[in-house]
Amino acid sequence: MDIFEINEGIGGAYERLAYSAVIKKLAAEHGCRSILELGATYIAGVPGFNSCLLADAGFDVTILVHPRDLAETQAIWSTYKTPGKVTILEGSDLLSTQFSEGQFDLVWNHLAFEHYPQPQKLVAEMSRIAKKIVINLTLSPWNVGFPLHWLGHKLHNKPWDHGYFGHTTIAAMEKAHQQENLVHLESGGCDVPPWMDTVDAQLGGTMTYLDYAPGAIKKSWKWNSVDPKTQNHGLIKMLLGWEAAMPDWFRRCAAHHLYVASKK
Amino acid sequence: MDISKIGKIIYGYLVIPVWIIFFLGTTCVLIVLALNAWIRTKLSGKKASAQFAQRSIFPYGHI
Numbered sequence: 001m002d003i004f005e006i007n008e009g010i011g012g013a014y015e016r017l018a019y020s021a022v023i024k025k026l027a028a029e030h031g032c033r034s035i036l037e038l039g040a041t042y043i044a045g046v047p048g049f050n051s052c053l054l055a056d057a058g059f060d061v062t063i064l065v066h067p068r069d070l071a072e073t074q075a076i077w078s079t080y081k082t083p084g085k086v087t088i089l090e091g092s093d094l095l096s097t098q099f100s101e102g103q104f105d106l107v108w109n110h111l112a113f114e115h116y117p118q119p120q121k122l123v124a125e126m127s128r129i130a131k132k133i134v135i136n137l138t139l140s141p142w143n144v145g146f147p148l149h150w151l152g153h154k155l156h157n158k159p160w161d162h163g164y165f166g167h168t169t170i171a172a173m174e175k176a177h178q179q180e181n182l183v184h185l186e187s188g189g190c191d192v193p194p195w196m197d198t199v200d201a202q203l204g205g206t207m208t209y210l211d212y213a214p215g216a217i218k219k220s221w222k223w224n225s226v227d228p229k230t231q232n233h234g235l236i237k238m239l240l241g242w243e244a245a246m247p248d249w250f251r252r253c254a255a256h257h258l259y260v261a262s263k264k
Numbered sequence: 265m266d267i268s269k270i271g272k273i274i275y276g277y278l279v280i281p282v283w284i285i286f287f288l289g290t291t292c293v294l295i296v297l298a299l300n301a302w303i304r305t306k307l308s309g310k311k312a313s314a315q316f317a318q319r320s321i322f323p324y325g326h327i
Contacts, residue, residue: 042323106324146284194287194290196287200321204311207314208314209301213297230303245275
């Protein structure tokens with residue numbers, strides 16, 4: 001599959017651009033070169049694709065992928081030439097990995113923290129293999145889409161697979177980082193577009209919601225975070241500009257994701 | 265505090281009502297798209313296929 005053929009939808013593409021901007025900024029500020037995504041998740045309907053913009057920015061990226069998603073992740077990345085070296089490894093235990101102490105400058109993951117009853121164990125492993133920075137991102141419980149998505153799970157008798165509510169907050173992440181003696185760098189909300197987070201809700205079998213629109217509209221409404229056409233689109237630039245300008249308290253309230261970054 | 269910093273703060277707060285108006289608009293659009301998808305699937309009996317098979321976000325399970 002050609003990576004540019006993936007349609008993430010505007011929400012998926014915007015999400016990757018927003019959280020990648022936070023990680024890139026922190027990595028640049030602290031002289032990070034090697035980045036590990038510990039536990040790639042199936043975000044915005046694409047498996048193992050979360051670190052695409054970090055590789056695009058020239059960082060050496062390692063991605064630990066669950067066996068379930070490994071083949072598709074390798075297929076997606078195989079067509080993508082990036083300035084940074086990309087290594088895709090298989091792994092199903094994020095609490096005990098094959099990596100050595102301080103092997104990566106920066107270790108991060110997306111929507112993994114809230115799934116653990118004792119998330120400090122995850123942070124402990126991230127801290128062990130990180131040389132400089134540890135970043136956790138969670139699904140924000142304050143976004144309007146969150147309770148609606150929870151209701152959708154209830155109505156469809158679908159088991160809740162988005163982790164523990166209590167672990168989705170900034171306070172929970174900060175506490176786990178403190179317990180591992182990490183030094184706080186920053187925390188906040190990111191991915192604050194003016195639409196609700198539909199999480200992984202489908203409309204008629206698809207997460208790109210214009211699949212039922214007339215063909216011309218469907219074809220023209222294509223968004224891919226690594227595509228320069230998306231990155232330079234006026235709407236995306238405007239919304240990222242709004243996000244950067246708005247007060248921190250509003251970002252924390254309205255963001256789709258919350259994050260905490262700490263250094264060793 | 266210099267003028268440019270004050271200007272940035274004011275702009276940041278002015279963005280909020282515009283953001284809320286956009287949010288209400290996109291919520292209406294989502295409702296229309298959901299209705300459209302529901303009607304189309306009822307009429308045709310077929311669902312659109314996603315590029316990747318649907319699965320849980322987090323495959324590692326609860327530890």
